[in-house]
Amino acid sequence: MTTATQYDVLERANSHELRDRLRDKVLRLKRERNAYIVAHNYQNYEVQEVADILGDSLALSKAAIGVGADVIVFCGVDFMAESAKILNPEKTVILPVREADCPMALMANAERVRAAKAQYPDAAVVCYVNSSAEVKAESDIACTSANAVQVVKSLPHKRVLFVPDKNLGHYVQRFCPEKEIILWQGFCTTHIRVTAKDVLDTKAKHPGAPFIAHPECPPEVIDLADHVCSTSGFGPYIQRSSARTFIIGTEVGMIYKLKKDHPDRRFIMPTEQFVCQTMKMTTLGWVAHALETLEHKIEIPEPVRSRAEQCLRRMMAVTHDHPNAVIASY
């Protein structure tokens, strides 16, 4: 396990003054290291505030183009930092907290994917970016939640083995009736916690408030959604809508950005359970520690990295993303 740092002690003191000093230290170290800080929308708000770029896969995709940075500090979970390293092998990519992994990504591994490929030899293997480098290396093409339907439709195969998120795979199947999608039995341990009853009760309390759901939610929850999108789709939908109150069907970290971007709107969570514990492990203290020590560097064996890169680049070719993009999220 990673041990506590002096910065954690400062953060626990919950003093604004100490917090400000810590933030100043992060910003100074960032300059000294020529580092670029990338943060996912689900990160703690104080980490979001020091990031050079905040967002989901599309926004983060611009991050690793690098602006000449020597170091990328990836404030998210392990598969995101791995994707950054896969596409930028010459750069130092740091994940501040070694234990910040994605429980869903851990639900698939290379050995099990190889066994499934032997069982379904005619199927194309599509992996959600929320998967390890070794799973990407075994897959034909990657996808994000924003482009999964487009990626699956682009394939000539009738059969698709969709790894690891069964809920995203189920959602894709709704739009691809011409395909037979074989679902891996993985799921997001955060999005699985919202129930249809949670949504119905919240809708009853806030009549007329649109419910926006991330496609990692279970199918019966998706059925109740007014709009389904990746984290990048929440803002544009809210901007277009005349509603004043919205029910937010994704991780609670998203609320910070939505409130900042849309101060005149109100955002309601359908459940208090929408917290990804591993996304919340990265604190400002750990970002400072990462910049000071350059821990923990992402290393991927070259044969795995190069095959995983092909998997990501095939997706980018379908969706016309920038060739240097970091596909980091969902």
Ligand code: SF4
């Ligand atoms: S929110 Fe879900 S998919 Fe995202 S890191 Fe957490 S467990 Fe993984």
